[in-house]
Amino acid sequence: MAWAGAGALQIYLPIAEMPVSILLLLAMGAAVGFVSGIFGIGGGFLMTPLLIFLGLPPAVAVATQSAQIAASATTGTLSAFRRDAVDGRLALVLVAGGFCGTALGVWFFAALRRAGQLDLVIVISYVTLFTVLGSLMLTESLRDYLSVRRGTARPRRRAGHHPGYFHWPLRMRFPRSRLYASAIPILGTAVAVGFIGAILGIGGAFIMVPALLYLFRVPTAVVIGTSQVQVLCTALLAVLLQALLNGSVDPILALILILGGVFGAQFGARAGRNLRAETFRFLLAILVLAVGLRFAIELVMRPTEAFSVTPSETRR
Template identity: 50%
Template structure:
């Protein structure tokens, strides 16, 4: 009975006009709900997981990247509104990050178009995700293991507070600006550079870039943790929107129907993930997230070396 009901639900197929495949609506809702759940549980945007999973279910890599950027806009707006209500958004810093992010997205879309024209975009996306997720996963795993060990050793005795950042060469750069909300007087060069890199990643991989902005702004720039998350989401809204528009005009790889179904699932899943995540220790969450990231990287790595179904594919240059 349960199997028949599941087969009946899976039989509802939706045709994705840009991806040019038919996919179960239930599968897309479950995928969006799962990513939303993980986003609420671990406090991440989920774009770096959504794109590989879309590729796993058969969505072409260019469409997966562009569509994930489209979905990131909706999720980031929701997050910014929540942080804005708590006055945790530095709009001046966000504008500086955005200036670099928009230029980076222009460069990223141009590179994306060139690679797609010569038929190398799938390989580049897979390799980039394997390297990116593998590096992030290993760093997070090592950091979480060290934290777990430190917590166990420190039980029963107070831990000495640690400084989040130190004054390094970054603070000696020119073009200094004062950011009252973040209580900083620093050079605008570093935030612009961080935004530029995130813009390229957003265009090339469909990620929001919070996993890069947040640690960079905390440990390099010295931005307060309570302010950096909301500010990062504010910047991501516009960078992801610019990326979506450029991908739609230049490459025609944004599948709005796919993004819509995924967004519905992710909004629902995020509510449950946020409630459960509030009950679990942070170091355990980071450990679990590291394992998840490494498993996705391993799956993509396997696809790179596995024997394909079609050994030869004829493909002309796209214009």
């Protein structure tokens, strides 16, 4: 907490009720924005732990970074539309599922908090989700890389050969994604992502992107644009709900994060365009795995301070 206030140019955050260094926040917003621009993810899973580490109340951190995600996603969405890299139909299905999942997640979040098990569930979810997902992605991407080096190109997917869940009822055609599959697994994924996102206080695009890439084999270019649309909608909903239900959106903090984020995202998007698909997958895998390991280390290391003080829940 001490070094959150270090350095010049301090500003007092009215809702978080503490001063922070503007330059530090701008830099953090830019860095996270850059990463989110590259991968087409919201960056919430990076920003939330960083803000909490700075000493901000978790409720304020979770609520306010949604605003930054929304801003970065606006830029990303606009540029994706300009490049015609959005599958509108797919985005619609994802947003619909995401909203249902978010509502369910918010309800479950409250139930866990009443039971006093929220912290535990959050940390364990972070560890399991991120390490498993990261390892899977990394293995996949390394296998790709090795087979390319050996010259024995792995067989690409053959036309007509699809996983079984593509053939479930309610099949929909998504021409832009070269996808003809049942809407049920897609909706299910979107609900699950919205649910997990609401509990962990993240946008969830980092789950959505690999899901679309690996489960539904949507082309990389379309995945990023489409997930940006979904992130934008979810983040806007999150800002409204958080302000309305928890009163924990700090507009001053939001402004600083947005300013750093939108410009960072611009450079990120540009860098992302020059990335090859294999490199892209490899880097995203490393990033997700790193966050998972960081939480795992926190879980198994003997803490330097075993005690923690948190404000007890007050009903608003």
